[in-house]
Amino acid sequence: MIDLFIGEFKRTWVQTLRYPSEVIGGVVILTAVFYGIFVGAQYMTGSSGGAFGDRLDAIVVGYVIWTLVVYIVNDIATNLQMEARTGTLEQVFLSPFGAPKVFLARAIASLTLRLLLILAVLAIIIAMTGSQIAFPPMLLLPLITLLLSAYGLAFFIGSFALVLKKVQQVLSMFQFVLFFLLATPTEDWTGPARLVANVLPILPSTGLLRDLMARNQSLDWDRWAIALLNGVIYFTIGTLLFRWAEGQAKRQGTLGSY
Numbered sequence: 001m002i003d004l005f006i007g008e009f010k011r012t013w014v015q016t017l018r019y020p021s022e023v024i025g026g027v028v029i030l031t032a033v034f035y036g037i038f039v040g041a042q043y044m045t046g047s048s049g050g051a052f053g054d055r056l057d058a059i060v061v062g063y064v065i066w067t068l069v070v071y072i073v074n075d076i077a078t079n080l081q082m083e084a085r086t087g088t089l090e091q092v093f094l095s096p097f098g099a100p101k102v103f104l105a106r107a108i109a110s111l112t113l114r115l116l117l118i119l120a121v122l123a124i125i126i127a128m129t130g131s132q133i134a135f136p137p138m139l140l141l142p143l144i145t146l147l148l149s150a151y152g153l154a155f156f157i158g159s160f161a162l163v164l165k166k167v168q169q170v171l172s173m174f175q176f177v178l179f180f181l182l183a184t185p186t187e188d189w190t191g192p193a194r195l196v197a198n199v200l201p202i203l204p205s206t207g208l209l210r211d212l213m214a215r216n217q218s219l220d221w222d223r224w225a226i227a228l229l230n231g232v233i234y235f236t237i238g239t240l241l242f243r244w245a246e247g248q249a250k251r252q253g254t255l256g257s258y
Contacts, residue, residue, distance in 0.1 A: 004097050009109040016113055023117060030121045031128075034063050038129055057214035058185065060131045064122050065146070065206055066182045070175050071114050072150040075107045076158035077171060093246065100155070100242055107154065111147075138219045139212045145224070146205035148231030153201055155238030159245035182206055187223075198226050201234045 016023060037059075080103075083089040093099045126133065160170060186197035187207025197203045204227035211217040 004101065005105045005109060008102075008106045009112065012106070012109045012113055026117055027120055027124070030067055030118075031124050034060075034121075034125055035128060037063070056129060057131050057133050058210050059183070060122070060125055060129065060133060061210050061213045062183050062206070063125075064118060065202075065209060066179050067121070068114070068118055069146070069150045069153075069178055069182065069202060072107065072111065072147070073153045073157055073174065073178070074171055075110060076103050076154045077161035079103060079106060080158055080161040093250075099246060100239055103155075103158065104151065107151065133213045134216050136212055139209060141219065141224055142205045142208035142212065142227055145227040145231040146202055146209065148228075149201045149205060149234045152231070152234030152236070152238035155235075155242040159238075159241045162242070162245040162249050178202075185210070187211065198230065201230065204230050 080089065083092055092102050095102050097105075122133075125131065157171065157174065181200065181203060185207075186193075186200075186203045187210060189197050197207070204223060208219065208223055208227055212219060
């Protein structure tokens with residue numbers, strides 16, 4: 001598995017170095033989109049950036065999380081469609097490692113580079129807005145639970161790509177749903193709404209990250225346990241569904257077709 005990860009990491013680096021314009025364009029677009037949201041919020045409220053208080057920090061954290069999650073969720077489905085177009089999808093499934101491990105290793109390898117890009121975007125956003133986000137070491141714990149849940153969703157969407165082949169509209173719709181959920185402070189919900197927030201994917205981890213980074217609160221271990229359970233459940237469901245979709249595609253003889 002380590003050799004697989006190293007191989008996929010080298011592959012990702014080579015592709016990134018060959019197409020640097022994609023990386024630069026990604027940084028510019030993500031920064032421009034957030035700046036548009038920020039300026040629009042200023043205009044509607046008639047406030048300067050400093051008048052937002054910790055809400056600005058919460059918005060920044062939510063936007064960065066949304067950017068990361070969207071990339072993760074799209075990664076496996078996009079790779080599947082690309083492999084199908086180039087005619088190499090069957091080779092991936094014939095790998096001795098198994099397709100789920102290959103795509104997971106590929107996703108984690110590309111995530112390391114994507115994190116560098118997101119950190120660059122975050123640094124630019126902080127410089128533009130004056131946001132004062134904290135980076136306590138404990139944020140790694142909810143970040144792990146968030147990645148578990150996000151990769152579960154990635155395998156879930158990848159299952160549709162494996163069976164249906166074309167899922168661009170589903171991915172676009174999913175991005176808007178995620179933006180609405182991650183921009184909403186669900187950690188403040190109470191009663192039945194709180195239960196819904198704990199059940200939905202990614203939301204428990206997002207609330208913890210906002211508390212740690214935007215509000216300088218300490219880690220709530222009970223909520224982290226819920227976030228961990230949430231991540232494990234969605235990751236398990238996603239990988240099992242991917243296995244089922246793989247079997248369906250093989251039985252239908254449509255694994256390598258597009």
